[in-house]
Amino acid sequence: MPPLARCSCSILTQPRQKPEFAIGRAAIGKLQTPMVSVPDQLQSELDSLCATARWCYARGWVPATSGNFSARSADGPDERIFITPSGLDKGMLTPAHLLEIDREGRPVTGEGKPSAETGLHTVIYRERPDANSILHVHTIWNTIFSSQHSPQGYLTIEGYELLKGLSGVTTHEHLEKIPIIENCQKYDVLAIEFEEVLRTYPHAHGVLLARHGLYTWGQSVAEARRHLEALEFLFEVEARRLMGHGIE
């Protein structure tokens, strides 16, 4: 393993800008407002989101209550984001567990504490206007693969047919460049780094947090899941190939 890069949060504790998406401690207390009824199409997406979360759990991709998942209902000022609460076992996730927040990350309805990583979802939705669903998982292979490449700050994958599982990619000759951010526990700072890499890599279909996990997204839950399946397949293939060569 490369020497563990201590997170550089300390030099960033004065955020460059006031993060709009910060969730105040007061605001994220236990919420009592019941979940309101949602339109059919959104309900279908939330069902699909929860089915995806349970499927991820069954595969061992969100162990120990890790991972988080969200979908948003509309773009613009009225947009609502439905996101998994903190600390829930994803193997039994249902739409009733989801929290409704606005685009600034403020709770609207639902009970429980939003995931500490909520701010990463809101920054992705802001920087990727087409994205309507975000999936975040911790897998054996994204952990190993992100560890192998974290000193470089990105990884590249090229030459595999499965790259065509990524939207807009029409050939295996595509070179996918996935940024890797050092892991950090200050999520407001991490959100700023997310913003930077999302702008630096406008065509990336995912972002890796080193030794932590993958964030990927799509225009729908189905597309986000397709990206997830494609990227995790490619991470496993590439990580196995590199380990077969004694490369960390």
Next chain:
Amino acid sequence: MPPLARCSCSILTQPRQKPEFAIGRAAIGKLQTPMVSVPDQLQSELDSLCATARWCYARGWVPATSGNFSARSADGPDERIFITPSGLDKGMLTPAHLLEIDREGRPVTGEGKPSAETGLHTVIYRERPDANSILHVHTIWNTIFSSQHSPQGYLTIEGYELLKGLSGVTTHEHLEKIPIIENCQKYDVLAIEFEEVLRTYPHAHGVLLARHGLYTWGQSVAEARRHLEALEFLFEVEARRLMGHGIE
């Protein structure tokens, strides 16, 4: 990984012969004709085909809507091929999703766009008259194994009892030679290369597309699935063995 062989399509853009199986853009628009009723035996095969597709999905063998599956009902001029549409999640495939095409790849009934790889199915059915079902999957091990051997143009497997899972093979001493074709996005050209390797390797039970996936077939869905299970088992064993030696 061997240097990525750029696909040689450019030198082949004038196909040697007008491919019979090309699917015109017009013809593959959204089809409205409802699925007609099919005889019991065919229905049973289509049920079995879809069960196989769902089973492959559950094993992670057709991630990100990859893979495609087909069965044909009769040989000769009246033959019909039932094939998965493009872009469908194979985890929920049912016979109602299948498209009916003729032996030239022209749509007969069903809704949706036939897979871009339909032309590979029709060429296999033409070159392997006994085949009545074709399965195409993307697995971790066929991806790694085809990558290890693609410069050679084929791989050989010998000495395993599981080789007897391949029709006509009666001993583990059998040497199975599987051709490997460089991956390419021009499917009409790829179909010509398929035709060539199917003629060059008349006894092969499958064809690999490098870093893409396996095509295998059988006289029935059950036989095609048996070949799939046998080949994927052997790919995993051999790929693991080679990686244990630091061989890419």
Next chain:
Amino acid sequence: MPPLARCSCSILTQPRQKPEFAIGRAAIGKLQTPMVSVPDQLQSELDSLCATARWCYARGWVPATSGNFSARSADGPDERIFITPSGLDKGMLTPAHLLEIDREGRPVTGEGKPSAETGLHTVIYRERPDANSILHVHTIWNTIFSSQHSPQGYLTIEGYELLKGLSGVTTHEHLEKIPIIENCQKYDVLAIEFEEVLRTYPHAHGVLLARHGLYTWGQSVAEARRHLEALEFLFEVEARRLMGHGIE
């Protein structure tokens, strides 16, 4: 891979003794006799045997219709063996599929062709009077592990707590020695070699056929399955450990 040892059948085509268990070609034609009713305890064992077979299939341990499974109802001259027919997909095995044979391997009731490996079951039942169930599987790790050690003729496993899953073993310090027989397609000859190793290794809990699979047994289906689970776990641990050292 060690150079593939050609099977030595040719020098053994005159069996040392007339194998009692040989199944005549005539006798194993398609049988029409319906399965007779069986006592409750035996029925329970047959249910358990089939559940074990389906579970093995789900884990990928009997791909491509490989593997075979049996149970016997009583020792002595009246003993009956219930065994899987040849070529059946074990993922859907039910007691109705089983063939009833006597201790010489002659069909009693049931339809279908007994597995070609029936003679290996009868020799194990003869040499291990306490065994009432035999399980035979082809797994990735028993294939790799038997290949690694076949030139030596046996493998040893020592120092693991899971060894206590084997009947009569009370400490991890136990050294389990499993004989490995070169694979061969002449089952009457193979049965003689089985007889030899079962006598040479009276305490072994299983026999490996190189690059083919494992035979294990127990006093009941449950015990046979416990042995299977323990041995396969140990094969995977040991084979991974050896491959991590670049040892074939």
Next chain:
Amino acid sequence: MPPLARCSCSILTQPRQKPEFAIGRAAIGKLQTPMVSVPDQLQSELDSLCATARWCYARGWVPATSGNFSARSADGPDERIFITPSGLDKGMLTPAHLLEIDREGRPVTGEGKPSAETGLHTVIYRERPDANSILHVHTIWNTIFSSQHSPQGYLTIEGYELLKGLSGVTTHEHLEKIPIIENCQKYDVLAIEFEEVLRTYPHAHGVLLARHGLYTWGQSVAEARRHLEALEFLFEVEARRLMGHGIE
């Protein structure tokens, strides 16, 4: 594999203190007392414990009737521990199978022989007053990983986000130090060694028995399972990483 460390039981056969938790041979005979009714909250924990055991079995984490699981209902002199009986297939565990014992390991109700490792559960409950559930599993990766590190007496894991799955851990920069005890069949002696390492490593979330398995615990079944999922994930990542470097 490092040279197999013979267990040092012989030098410890005079335990430093009379172990309170020893289970007399007479006391653990077949118990006839029926399971008494339990309060709702405890029943819910026992249901959860058994669901966790069945889930572990499905993942291959308790092969061959290995592993054991317990929960306790209250601290103090009236505490009761519900624990899996010896030799049961964990794939079908239900609360009715559990044995009720007191804090000294003496049977209260339930049928069957308590696991030989009961004394390890009682010592953990004594040394970790907050623990109300203990899970013990044998996995491929904890077996390989404990074997890699057993000469050192402990292993360390650092730098992974999943460490936050362990209670009280708030950053991936946490260094988790897990003690490793040499395996031994004298469970009263092993219990003393457990007591020592639990005191020496007061912050450890688990204890490994070399080439045997993991013990972990939590304030509830859910927390114990979260620890299990987190630790097993980390063992797999780290063991794969080390094997990729040819380190045993």
